[in-house]
Amino acid sequence: MKIKLLFALVVSFVTTTSVQTQKIETQIAWDTWGVPHITSNTVEDLFFAQGWAQMHNHANLILELYGSSRGKGAEYWGHTKFDNDMLIHTLGFDALADEWEINQDPLAKSIYSSFVKGMNAYVEAHPEAVDDKNKVVLPLTTKDANMHSMYVIFSRFIAGSDLGRVQQWPDLGSNAWAISPKRSASGNALLLQNPHLPWFNEFLFFESHLNLNGKNMYGSTLVGIPGIVVGFNEDLGWSHTVNTIDNADTYELELKDGGYLLDGERKEFEASTTTIRVKQEDGTIIDKEIPVMKSVHGPIVKKTEDKVLALRIAGLDRPNMVLQWWQMINSSTFNEFEDALKMAQIPFFNVIYADKQGEIFYLFNGLVPKRSSGDWAYWDRVIPGGKSADVWADVHDYTDLPKVKNPKSGWLQNANDPPWTCTIPMVLNPKDYPAYMSPISMSFRPQRSARMLMEDESITFDELVDYTFSTRLEFADRILDDLFAAVDASDSEKANQAKIVLENWDREANADSKGMLLFYNWASKFKVWKDSNYAVQWNIEAPNTTPDGLADPKAAVQLLEQAATEIETKFGNLESPWGDYYRIKYNGKNLPANGIDGSLGVFNVAWPGGADDNNMYVGGGDSWIGVIEFGDEVKAKVLLTYGNATQKDSPHNGDQLELFSKKEMRDAWLTKDDIESNTERIEVLNGNGFRVRE
Template sequence: MKPNLLFTFIIVSFLTYSCTSQEKTKTQIAWDTWGVPHITADTVEELFYAQGWAQMHNHANLILKLYGGARGKGAEYWGQEQFGNDRLVHTLGFDQLADDWEKNQDPELKIIYTSFINGMNAYATLHPEAIDEKNKVVLPLTTKDVNMHSMYVIFTRFIAGNDLGHIQQWPDMGSNAYAIAPSRSASGNAMLVQNPHLPWWQEFLFFESHLNLKGKNMYGATLVGFPGIAIGFNKNLGWTHTNNTIDNADTYELNLKGKGYLLDGKQKAFETSSKTIKIKLKDGKMIDEEIPILKTVHGPVVNKTENKVLALRMVGLDKPNMLLQWWRMINSNTFNEFESALKMAQIPFWNVMYADKTGDIFYLFNGLVPKRTENAWAYWDRIIPGGKSADIWSEVHQYADLPKVKNPVNGWLQNANDPPWTSTIPMSLNPNDFPGYMSPQSMSFRPQRSARMLIEDESITFDELVDYKLSTHLEFADRILDDLFIAIDASDSELAKRAKIVLQNWDRTADADSKGMLLFYSWAQKFNVWNDTNYKEKWNIDKPNTTPDGIADPDRAVQLLEKTVRELETKFGSLDIAWGEYYRINYNGKNLPANGADGSMGIFRVAWPGGRNDDHMFVGGGDSWVGVIEFGDTVKAKVLLSYGNATQKDSPHYGDQLELFSKKELRDAWFTKAEVKSNTKRIEVMTDNGFREKK
């Protein structure tokens, strides 16, 4: 080859390689018609930079509010009403804990956090118009914000939510989960149902995204402000979480003596410090409020009276890599890899339900369970009196100790916030094989309905699984109506007999057009479904999915029905009002008929009430993220993020999926390259300074 031709060949080859290489590594966000970002990147840094950018695009003001509150500076930024939350953050020591976590976190997680925060800050810098003036004070964001926000949510809303009195605000917060084995699947493929039930606001909102790292597709959702995917799937496997019946926080009531408290009958001094909280007044002026912080050997003091204090002890404070474990889970390709991620034991809460392409299904009672001295659940499920050092635990059970089931003979696994023992029916886990404090023994009507739908179907299709997920049939109605009708027939109540006609004609569902649901629901609220003494036959672990049964006091049941009839006829003039006329979705200006109800009714489609007026009741939470996935040669998935994937006030995706929720429909998850391309609304390409829209 002549020299000049050789030189030309080299230059052309170099330019061709450079262009190809540049094209290959170009990170982009393809936004689909539901506001879901499909992010393609070749490096972890650019992937999470893009996810941070995308979260800010959809939730900028919400993220700033959440991060500002998690810093313990809400009162300084937004006023006196945030003071209680700030005091909690500082009392629990999250500020110092976040510094400790940053020092000890895995280098890979530090890269993820740094990239995620850089992407969020870049969006805020380039799009100041998207941010309300009152929220700009939170900027710039830092990696410490991610740590403080994640610990705030996980510790105060989940691990210690009950101990801090927060769960009472969201009494039906929970989840459903199914894993179907090939032996029970009509297609011969394993299937999975993902279905958390959380409030439809603030720190409980999910963010949906599709991540493609070097050609590996990962899809799912995480809580707003968290990087990565916490409930998700790839082409080989998927998992979901449900709140488990785990007790991994304890509140201790300690008697005061002198300037200290009693421990084993002897006075012990508090570890004392203080924190100054700035408070912004309505006129814009700042004042300082100093709060005393007391700490016992049990943990920080969260309440104090004249003679006693309450101290809180929580697991997980020494687990700084929680979000890294989720990243390892979504990157797994086999069950062994997935289980290795679980054995990191960084995630202190939540059951895990799993299914994969090879046909494996798996359930784990996941979390950090303290090793305790007293064996009984009831001993720890309370405010623990006195100051015995023997009650202070320090170690937790290892992965090997936790209840788990893989590939059960019945071909399915379920969890609807019931204890692990009823993940299969018949039960394959024996509670006597585990410490008594591991989990209680119970199975309420929602998990009973959950199990019943699977028990009655020997060959489950994908479409049937979708129908089961969306089912509003009431297990409690099936259990109790026959006994209620007998009680009505034995009475001379004309009001009750009129009600019986409506209830006999009712389809026993909570669909929007169901007539009789309002009557039954109103009666059931008075009857008190949760009270075991209301039943002739109490719940029995030997018959976990068919008890309780029978009405212990038929006369009382009829009297409550009479009272319900009078109330409904006075208010509505009728007993057969359609459920959706009364129960409504009222979210971001949308007003739609609702379906579902709180899970106490034995409904799998949970939509629990969050408010009401004289004429209507409104959905406040329930089905949040929904995913139904089949792991065949290609992944088949239907999903829904009930309230939409954005909260920015000008976003078209703020509540845009509620129409589907109202109609009991899911949508396709666009997972493959072809699906994403055909449903892309616009594309943003990464530059040296954020992202720009591709023309």
């Protein structure tokens, strides 16, 4: 009996071991949209393949980004990059990257190392893919990858407004929804991923499908960063939106005798110099020495004769962001996912989550400084730097952050509004949190977001796709009745002509909408964001129905007269279709656009990035879009608006813009059959590179 049992255990062990060690061929199946479906059984090979794939689609962009975030852009490409190099040296990213490489978790080190090896291997195998001007950046190192991650996260997002690098983030932000089974027509949880970012450089997304030992992981990351930042698997998924978090502060210091004042006493700056090399027009290089100064607050980012500005950023001591995203995408349950969130390595972003078990969850994620006093308004400005009590050191724990799980409403949303309105009726009370945690407000886009959810008790998958592309203007629905009444009370013939056009308008910013152009011109003059323009100002007691009314009806009518006269003079009539004026101009394509910036309460965001005499052009907005249903099998439609490549000769540079212009999405190919049916070619790992399978 014992011998039989021992034999059975040995057989079981041998069988199990052979299954576990069975080699899965590492390969990249490229589909017809230029999306790599990567299969492997080791983390190292998986990220080597992703590095190879990113470089295949974005070689020149990545080298330009890495060269810039390395702080050597001026040396490689000339004086136009000097200010950016100076910023990187001032913030100390070079030394910080060395610290990160020492302190990173071994798995994070392996992810970065494998990713960089894959990128270098690609350009070794395909030197023709790299423009001559960018070859100077090669080879890439793991330090480069770390510096690029910190450059994007800290200088472009967290400290972006403090540095004047990115303006009006609430308008540039994102949408995300999680819908529980009680509000889903199928009884399955639904998730909407819809980040809004500029359509250029370090803000571009890269889409990929990763399969590690049979676990499917799908989504997008920012170009040059490994892994998946917004994604889903067969059990769960999440999206990020930029949150109303203040975890970078600018301090104004008073100078005295070459130092600065703190608590009434003079302090010395930490001072050093660094050299930035600058390429001249004739190709020669000159060295420029710049001073680098630090106070107890942080690095000095601006200096005048009697004042300096110092910048303090939270999260510089958290080197494992990429590892946290990797743990999130590898989770199978909410508890596992929450354990990943508790790592607290990602210094900002809201998290909106849904899973196969029907759980939905919202987290105001980030590293919020523990401040001695003050509310949001106190900290959302340049802070007088004379008090050491204002120089924060610690951050709030995960347990302190606003969060909501499975609300009675059955839905969660965020459209870059503060956490308090993530669901309605509100379940988070701002009074339960420090006054500096987040502001108290709800602009028109999140109001539109909440309205669509509140008005549909049973949302289908297809309806969720339609809602994603909604261009209905919440501001128009709120204000037009008041504007029409004001016109009726006036004797303006021009305003009455405009009123007729606006009465017939569908109140949407679709390409074929007639009246949107007129309304947009009026709204731009009205200044939607100005509280004093409304008869009833915004109130947290009625967060999704205020502000309302016109504070000065006569002035509003005068603005309508001006707007109508301008449109008629320029276009010959008041009813030119919106898409005739608003265009998508990208990589040789010129298509009609839908949407506008979110300030007017449009959910489908496409904000202007430039204009000429005849047209205005989209500069960013909807970027990565994912609509996911967590049933017995996960179902997903996705879109990467500008396509999954930037290489000049790639057919995927801008190839999804037609879908975006028509408000359409495409299927995410997740199953073996779907992938095989839509594969253009397969590359197989072969030594230090990939070969095309014949």
